[in-house]
Amino acid sequence: xxxxxxQTVWRQQNTPVIWxxxxxxxxxxxxxxxxxxxWMRPERGHQPFWNKPEGRWEVPGTWFNDLVNKCLERFxxxxxxxxxxxxxxxxxACRKATGHICECSCLGANHGIEHHDGWYDVSETFSFKYGSxxxxxxxxxxxxxxxA
Numbered sequence: 001x002x003x004x005x006x007q008t009v010w011r012q013q014n015t016p017v018i019w020x021x022x023x024x025x026x027x028x029x030x031x032x033x034x035x036x037x038x039w040m041r042p043e044r045g046h047q048p049f050w051n052k053p054e055g056r057w058e059v060p061g062t063w064f065n066d067l068v069n070k071c072l073e074r075f076x077x078x079x080x081x082x083x084x085x086x087x088x089x090x091x092x093a094c095r096k097a098t099g100h101i102c103e104c105s106c107l108g109a110n111h112g113i114e115h116h117d118g119w120y121d122v123s124e125t126f127s128f129k130y131g132s133x134x135x136x137x138x139x140x141x142x143x144x145x146x147x148a
Contacts, residue, residue: 009079009137016071020082024061025049031075039074040067068140077141084136090119090127 010017010029019027028048030036040048040059049058059067071078090106097112119127 006081006135006137009081012079015077015079015139016075017079017081018064018067018071020061020064020080022083025058026061026064026067027054028057028059028067029055030057030071033074039070042066072140072142077139079137079139081135081137083133085130085133088129088131090129091125092119092121092127093124095119095127 010019013029013031016031017029021027028040030040033039036057037048037050040057040063042063046060051058068078068080088106090110094106095110095113118129120129121127
């Protein structure tokens with residue numbers, strides 16, 4: 001996700017945003033409603049921390065699932081920003097190819113490169129490797145997710 005996309009999601013103020021970070025704490029932005037602090041908090045345990053200079057709540061990572069469910073109930077939708085490592089798919093036959101025909105999902109990006117470089121070969125027709133970590137955003141609603 002490009003920086004301007006996640007910044008747009010993070011800065012909008014109409015839908016809650018939960019940023020699942022590694023390592024925690026989780027960062028949360030909520031549309032203002034009186035009592036947000038108590039509403040977020042479980043029956044006992046930690047208090048949410050309001051980081052006033054940054055304009056965000058900071059909560060323990062263990063609150064993630066409950067907080068997503070609470071946001072869906074109270075606001076009807078929530079954005080989640082989280083780290084993601086996309087999986088690239090290819091095949092050893094593609095990486096070893098000498099011609100120009102490529103029928104695998106890499107669309108020729110790895111065609112004929114002849115080196116292993118982090119690829120995990122499952123069979124002669126399937127290899128995978130994980131890309132570098134990037135941020136992904138998804139919007140959940142009571143009816144289902146959408147991805148950006």
